[in-house]
Amino acid sequence: DSGVTQTPKHLITATGQRVTLRCSPRSGDLSVYWYQQSLDQGLQFLIHYYNGEERAKGNILERFSAQQFPDLHSELNLSSLELGDSALYFCASSVGNRLTKETQYFGPGTRLLVL
């Protein structure tokens, strides 16, 4: 158990809908990262928050947004869902945000299926 929690574990929804994925980092970790894993794109970095502030953006679609709250949990909002958004979405956390050696610990993931 990495100490990172994600809910829900599974999500089935229809095209055009909006969903929210939730992540709680390990105790003491200030950074939260979101990644998407799909068969065709592999593991892709979406966005990074540190202590409530956005720090870096990757290949995140405009239909997707995220935030990190004062209690450090984070939410990833996916809207106007398309079939291609079906993927495994991971949240990871680390202590800080500046050192290349900081290990990112991953949550169990949310498996999203868009029908």
Added chain:
Amino acid sequence: AQKITQTQPGMFVQEKEAVTLDCTYDTSDQSYGLFWYKQPSSGEMIFLIYQGSYDEQNATEGRYSLNFQKARKSANLVISASQLGDSAMYFCAMREANAGGTSYGKLTFGQGTILTVHP
């Protein structure tokens, strides 16, 4: 160009034998970190081992060791005494720092290698 290349889509190994999973990387940064993660069929991502670009010694964590050859830009994972529970997908990943030393934070992953351990 691919930042992280894992050239072995699948590998097979006999139980109790050692296996090496290849990883090459591409970066112009002097400071970077290399990570290996394991993803079993259940889907979670499990951190295995870390190697820093300035580390002089190869990293080791139990049965896992990293064969780090900086000049060749390779960071191969060696699993000794393979166990049936080692059957999983293995990912190599890199975290870079820019010239100013501020890390962008993200991990860049390779495509992964599926390891199957035979009894």
